[in-house]
Amino acid sequence: MAKDMKHIDIEEIQKLGWDELIPGAALFSFREPVEDVVEVPMEERPYAPTNSHEWQVGDWRVEKPVYNRDLCIDCQFCWVFCPDMSILSRDKKMIGVIYEHCKGCGICVEVCPTNPKSLLMFPEHMDNDEALKRWPQKEEKKKD
Amino acid sequence: MVKKIKNLKEFSLSNDRFEGANLMCPGCSHNIIVREVLNATNDPVIVATATGCLEVCTAVYPKTSWDVSWIHIGFENAAVAAATVSAAYEVMKRKGKLPPATQKMVDEGREPKIVAFAGDGGTYDIGFQSLSGAFERGHNFMYVCLDNEVYANTGGQRSSSTPIGASTTTSPAGSVSYGEKMQKKSMVEIMADHGAPYVAQVSPSKWKDLVKKVQKGFEVYGPVYINAQSACTTEWKHAPEDTIEVSDLGVESCVWPLYEIINERDEHGIIYSTKLNITYRPKKKIPVEEYLAAQPRFRHLFKPENRHIIDLWQKAVDARWEYLQRREEAGV
Numbered sequence: 001m002a003k004d005m006k007h008i009d010i011e012e013i014q015k016l017g018w019d020e021l022i023p024g025a026a027l028f029s030f031r032e033p034v035e036d037v038v039e040v041p042m043e044e045r046p047y048a049p050t051n052s053h054e055w056q057v058g059d060w061r062v063e064k065p066v067y068n069r070d071l072c073i074d075c076q077f078c079w080v081f082c083p084d085m086s087i088l089s090r091d092k093k094m095i096g097v098i099y100e101h102c103k104g105c106g107i108c109v110e111v112c113p114t115n116p117k118s119l120l121m122f123p124e125h126m127d128n129d130e131a132l133k134r135w136p137q138k139e140e141k142k143k144d
Numbered sequence: 145m146v147k148k149i150k151n152l153k154e155f156s157l158s159n160d161r162f163e164g165a166n167l168m169c170p171g172c173s174h175n176i177i178v179r180e181v182l183n184a185t186n187d188p189v190i191v192a193t194a195t196g197c198l199e200v201c202t203a204v205y206p207k208t209s210w211d212v213s214w215i216h217i218g219f220e221n222a223a224v225a226a227a228t229v230s231a232a233y234e235v236m237k238r239k240g241k242l243p244p245a246t247q248k249m250v251d252e253g254r255e256p257k258i259v260a261f262a263g264d265g266g267t268y269d270i271g272f273q274s275l276s277g278a279f280e281r282g283h284n285f286m287y288v289c290l291d292n293e294v295y296a297n298t299g300g301q302r303s304s305s306t307p308i309g310a311s312t313t314t315s316p317a318g319s320v321s322y323g324e325k326m327q328k329k330s331m332v333e334i335m336a337d338h339g340a341p342y343v344a345q346v347s348p349s350k351w352k353d354l355v356k357k358v359q360k361g362f363e364v365y366g367p368v369y370i371n372a373q374s375a376c377t378t379e380w381k382h383a384p385e386d387t388i389e390v391s392d393l394g395v396e397s398c399v400w401p402l403y404e405i406i407n408e409r410d411e412h413g414i415i416y417s418t419k420l421n422i423t424y425r426p427k428k429k430i431p432v433e434e435y436l437a438a439q440p441r442f443r444h445l446f447k448p449e450n451r452h453i454i455d456l457w458q459k460a461v462d463a464r465w466e467y468l469q470r471r472e473e474a475g476v
């Protein structure tokens with residue numbers, strides 16, 4: 001049964017058995033041609049449902065990184081070292097975490113240089129507002 | 145066209161062409177390397193990927209995580225795929241048969257970049273003959289080895305990149321063995337000895353060094369080899385959040401020195417100059433022990449009966465660092 005892979009619904013794909021898709025079919029990144037991908041930010045791309053961007057892996061996490069704008073110095077360490085394209089930065093500013101794609105590895109928290117950190121791991125079920133209320137105070141430098 | 149990336153803030157303006165919700169492990173370095181390589185340029189990129197974690201987890205039917213042209217090829221021939229694309233591209237360009245969108249970019253000075261990604265198993269071992277052939281023939285492409293020192297995708301078997309003392313599923317440490325018996329193969333020198341114009345070793349934790357080298361590699365004509373350190377949380381057995389720290393320990397201890405080798409050839413293909421540059425010098429070289437201690441794959445080396453392997457490690461790393469410095473000094 002031939003399927004239009006560019007316009008198929010994600011839920012429809014998920015319900016299909018593997019043998020119902022076209023064996024060897026091209027998996028499209030976009031629904032329509034994008035001439036110059038580097039010029040088009042994520043939010044404006046016509047992603048096809050066969051692009052993993054349209055899927056989510058957020059349920060892999062047990063802990064999530066929470067972002068505190070008040071402490072952030074926009075150094076972009078979290079952006080460059082996030083393995084999963086899950087730190088959203090625009091115009092040289094860190095904006096937040098893409099929770100659909102974040103796997104909760106904790107790298108962004110480890111590399112964040114502020115004191116206290118501007119990103120911290122909290123239990124997945126906790127509200128972000130609640131997490132922000134519980135943010136720790138500045139840590140004194142340990143004397144060697 | 146070389147993309148201007150003065151600092152990290154500028155780099156963060158990049159629009160990724162590699163997508164989230166792929167199925168790589170949380171904290172995987174392969175992804176960080178791929179992002180840094182692709183974001184090093186705004187030119188079109190064509191990627192060939194050998195079987196291995198990267199290919200298996202970024203193209204799980206019916207999904208793709210690639211917004212660039214992407215070819216999956218067998219485990220052993222990423223270099224052939226990339227070389228073939230490169231040769232075909234050159235013919236199409238010469239005959240004026242490029243697709244209009246590509247031709248437009250070429251006219252703007254944005255030549256497509258052809259990149260092969262493969263693991264150490266696919267590079268040091270099984271893909272070696274096709275890699276060697278493609279380099280000998282001199283095709284214009286970049287080959288990036290994602291070196292996690294193990295066949296990770298099939299459950300952690302040793303490769304010729306696995307360093308001595310590492311416990312893997314086929315070199316398990318136990319009461320009669322300290323783990324892997326062989327020293328890691330010197331892939332960077334082997335590839336440089338093919339006469340490639342540019343060969344370099346990088347770590348994703350030193351993003352600027354990596355990006356600079358990739359940009360240099362894109363600028364030269366001919367085959368370019370990049371050996372990328374890829375800390376693997378699953379097989380090195382460190383916590384996912386420690387990926388960058390473990391990578392840094394490798395660099396700061398000189399276990400993973402950052403350097404480049406540049407070969408210059410005359411019109412007859414004769415190499416008249418070879419230069420090795422160390423691109424990062426740790427302020428204070430830390431003991432190898434600290435790098436080993438951060439990874440449970442080496443845990444058994446800290447038992448009294450295996451301590452001699454740690455001494456051996458330090459000796460080997462010191463000797464290699466000395467060798468690189470001497471070559472740099474001598475300009476060879």
Ligand SMILES: Cc1ncc(C[n+]2csc(CCOP(=O)(O)OP(=O)(O)O)c2C)c(N)n1
Pocket residue numbers: 195196197198218219220262263264265266267290292294295296297298303
């Ligand atoms: C010819 C062939 N032999 C064996 C395999 C099985 N295989 C698939 S991935 C893989 C391991 C890949 O290891 P490496 O190249 O180091 O990449 P990594 O998964 O570690 O990134 C193996 C052995 C295969 N796909 N093809």
Ligand code: SF4
Pocket residue numbers: 065081082083084085086087097098101102103104105106107108109171
């Ligand atoms: S936890 Fe990991 S995946 Fe999530 S945003 Fe931080 S670095 Fe990215």
Ligand code: SF4
Pocket residue numbers: 071072073074075076077078079094108111112113114118119
């Ligand atoms: S690493 Fe921390 S300080 Fe730097 S941009 Fe990210 S959240 Fe802000």
Ligand code: SF4
Pocket residue numbers: 167168169171172173174197201292296297375376377378379
């Ligand atoms: S096994 Fe290692 S290399 Fe493979 S996806 Fe997991 S962390 Fe990455």
Ligand SMILES: [Mg+2]
Pocket residue numbers: 263264265290291292293294295296
């Ligand atoms: Mg490997």
